[in-house]
Amino acid sequence: MLLSLLIAAGCSTKEKADMVITGGKVFTADSSKPFAEAVAVRGNRIIAVGSEKKISRLIDPAATKVIDATGRTVIPGFNDAHVHFGPVDPDYIELRYVTDPAVITERVKEQVSRVQKGELIYGGHWEHEMFTTREWPTRELIDAVSPDNPVVLRRTDGHSVLVNSYVLSNSGITRSTPDPFGGEIMHDPVTGEPTGILKESAMSLIKTGARETEMTPARESEKEWRGYLTALRQAAEYGITSIQIPGSADFRMYDTIMAAGLLTCRIDIGGELTSDPSGLDRYEQLRQRYPGTGDWIRFGYLKDFMDGTLGSATAMMFEPFNDEPDKTGLPQMSYEELEKRVLAADSRGFQIGIHAIGPKANNWILNAYEKAREVNGVRDSRHRSEHAQILIEEDIPRFAGLGVIASMQPTHCITDKRFAEKRIGTERSRWAYAWKSLADSGAALAFGTDYSVEPLNPMEGLYASVTRKDRKGEEGDGWFPMEKITMEKAVEYYTLGSAYAQFMEGRKGMLRQGYLADITILSEDIFNITEEIIMSVKADYTIVDGKIVYERK
Ligand SMILES: [Zn+2]
Numbered sequence: 140m141l142l143s144l145l146i147a148a149g150c151s152t153k154e155k156a157d158m159v160i161t162g163g164k165v166f167t168a169d170s171s172k173p174f175a176e177a178v179a180v181r182g183n184r185i186i187a188v189g190s191e192k193k194i195s196r197l198i199d200p201a202a203t204k205v206i207d208a209t210g211r212t213v214i215p216g217f218n219d220a221h222v223h224f225g226p227v228d229p230d231y232i233e234l235r236y237v238t239d240p241a242v243i244t245e246r247v248k249e250q251v252s253r254v255q256k257g258e259l260i261y262g263g264h265w266e267h268e269m270f271t272t273r274e275w276p277t278r279e280l281i282d283a284v285s286p287d288n289p290v291v292l293r294r295t296d297g298h299s300v301l302v303n304s305y306v307l308s309n310s311g312i313t314r315s316t317p318d319p320f321g322g323e324i325m326h327d328p329v330t331g332e333p334t335g336i337l338k339e340s341a342m343s344l345i346k347t348g349a350r351e352t353e354m355t356p357a358r359e360s361e362k363e364w365r366g367y368l369t370a371l372r373q374a375a376e377y378g379i380t381s382i383q384i385p386g387s388a389d390f391r392m393y394d395t396i397m398a399a400g401l402l403t404c405r406i407d408i409g410g411e412l413t414s415d416p417s418g419l420d421r422y423e424q425l426r427q428r429y430p431g432t433g434d435w436i437r438f439g440y441l442k443d444f445m446d447g448t449l450g451s452a453t454a455m456m457f458e459p460f461n462d463e464p465d466k467t468g469l470p471q472m473s474y475e476e477l478e479k480r481v482l483a484a485d486s487r488g489f490q491i492g493i494h495a496i497g498p499k500a501n502n503w504i505l506n507a508y509e510k511a512r513e514v515n516g517v518r519d520s521r522h523r524s525e526h527a528q529i530l531i532e533e534d535i536p537r538f539a540g541l542g543v544i545a546s547m548q549p550t551h552c553i554t555d556k557r558f559a560e561k562r563i564g565t566e567r568s569r570w571a572y573a574w575k576s577l578a579d580s581g582a583a584l585a586f587g588t589d590y591s592v593e594p595l596n597p598m599e600g601l602y603a604s605v606t607r608k609d610r611k612g613e614e615g616d617g618w619f620p621m622e623k624i625t626m627e628k629a630v631e632y633y634t635l636g637s638a639y640a641q642f643m644e645g646r647k648g649m650l651r652q653g654y655l656a657d658i659t660i661l662s663e664d665i666f667n668i669t670e671e672i673i674m675s676v677k678a679d680y681t682i683v684d685g686k687i688v689y690e691r692k
Pocket residue numbers: 221223385589592
C-alpha cells in the first residue's frame with residue numbers, strides 16, 4: 140500500500156518510458172481530453188499522455204524507443220466488436236466485389252482443375268445486388284464447369300447459398316421438396332426446378348457427398364495453424380488490437396497461440412445462447428477459466444439469431460417487403476422461445492447479444508431484454524443488439540433506456556443501401572443504420588465489421604460512418620445524411636465503444652494514463668483528409684500490450 144502510494148505520489152514520473160510516440164496528432168477517445176501531442180508507454184501500460192514537452196521528459200536517450208508519427212493520427216487500437224474471426228483458408232474461393240457473374244464460373248473452373256473429382260469446391264461473399272444483372276445466380280452458372288464436384292458458394296451475408304446440381308441431387312432436393320421451417324428453396328418461376336439457391340434453414344438440407352481431401356492429420360493441423368497466424372497478421376496489418384467473436388470459437392487454439400507467444404490481438408469468444416441449465420453450467424466453467432478480469436482470451440457473450448438479413452429478404456419486418464410483398468422475413472424462433480432463453484441466461488449473469496436486422500427482430504429482443512429486467516432485476520447487463528440495423532422510431536430511445544448496446548457494422552449501410560429502398564421503401568429506410576439517432580438518444584454504440592461478411596479493414600467502416608456513400612464515392616451528401624457522424628465519434632465507437640461493450644472501458648479503448656498500451660498509428664491525419672482517401676489509409680504501426688506487433692515497411 141505504502142509503495143503504491145509512493146508511486147502515485149510521483150516516483151513514477153522519474154522513471155523513463157520504454158516507448159514514446161511524438162510528433163503525431165493523438166486522438167485519445169477520452170472525452171475529458173480528446174487530443175494530445177504525445178504518448179509514453181512503459182511495460183504494457185500507457186504511463187502518460189500529453190504535450191511534447193511533458194512526454195519528452197520521459198525519454199531516456201539510451202533506452203527509450205521513440206516513434207516520430209510526423210503528423211499522422213495516433214489512436215487507441217481498433218477493437219472489432221463483431222468479427223467472425225478464424226483461420227484463413229487458401230482453398231476458399233473469394234467472390235467479394237464480383238460484378239460479373241461469369242467470374243464465378245471462371246473461379247470455380249480454376250479450383251476444379253486443382254482438386255480431384257468429388258472433392259468439395261467452396262467459397263463465397265458473392266452479392267447479387269452487386270452483379271450488373273442484379274439477379275440471383277443459378278446453378279447453370281457453375282454446372283458445366285463442375286460436373287463431378289460438389290460446389291457450395293455462400294452469399295456475402297452467409298444467409299443464402301448457391302449450390303450446383305451435383306449438390307442438389309446428392310441432397311435429394313427436387314422440385315417437390317417442401318421448404319423447411321425458417322428456410323426457402325428457390326425455384327425457377329418457369330420450370331419450377333430448384334435454382335440452386337437455398338436460404339436460411341434450407342441450407343441445412345445440404346449433403347455434398349464430398350470425398351475426403353487427401354490430407355494427413357499433420358498436414359491438416361499445419362494448414363490450420365498457418366491459417367490462424369495469417370488471420371492474426373491480417374488483423375495486425377489493419378491496426379486491430381482487440382476482437383470480439385460472436386458465438387463460439389476454439390479457445391484451446393488461441394491458448395496454444397498465446398503459449399507460443401504469437402497472440403497479437405486480445406480476443407473475446409462467446410457461446411450460443413441457450414436456456415438449457417447444463418449448457419449454461421458449461422458456459423459458467425468457461426467463464427471461470429477465461430474470466431472477464433483477464434486481458435487476453437476471455438469468455439464473451441451468448442449469441443443467438445432472431446432473423447436473417449435484408450439482402451436475402453429474411454429480416455423480420457412488421458409489414459411485407461416492397462419488392463417481395465408476400466414476405467415479412469423469417470423468425471429463427473418464436474417470441475416465447477426467445478424470452479425463455481434470454482431470461483435463463485440473464486438470470487445467471489451472462490451478457491447476451493442477439494443478431495437482429497429487421498425492426499420486428501429488434502423490437503422483440505428489446506422486449507425480451509426488458510422482460511429480463513422485470514423478472515430478474517435491473518443490473519449492468521449490457522445486452523446487445525448485434526447489427527441493430529433497421530428500427531422503428533419508437534424503439535430508438537429504448538436502447539438507452541434499457542442499457543442495450545447497439546453493436547453496429549457501418550459498412551453494412553453502404554453495402555445494403557444500393558437495394559434497401561427498393562426492398563423496404565424510403566420511410567422504413569429512414570431508421571436504418573441510424574447510428575447518429577441512436578447516439579443522440581443516449582445509446583451506447585460499439586462498431587465492428589462483421590468480417591468475413593464484410594471486409595476486415597476498419598477504415599471502410601470509418602468511411603461508411605462519416606460519408607454514408609458507396610465505396611466508389613458519389614456526388615451529394617450521402618444516404619440519409621442526418622445519420623452521418625464525425626470521424627472522432629466513429630473512431631470512439633470503434634475503440635472505447637467496443638471496449639464498453641465488453642466491460643473493459645476501465646482499462647482499454649482510450650489513450651489514458653494507466654490504460655493498456657494498445658495503440659495504432661495511421662498513415663494519414665484522418666481528421667483532415669478528403670473522403671475519397673479514407674479507405675486507402677493504412678496502419679503504419681500496431682502496438683498491443685506495449686509491443687509493436689506490426690510495422691508497415
Ligand atoms: Zn455476424
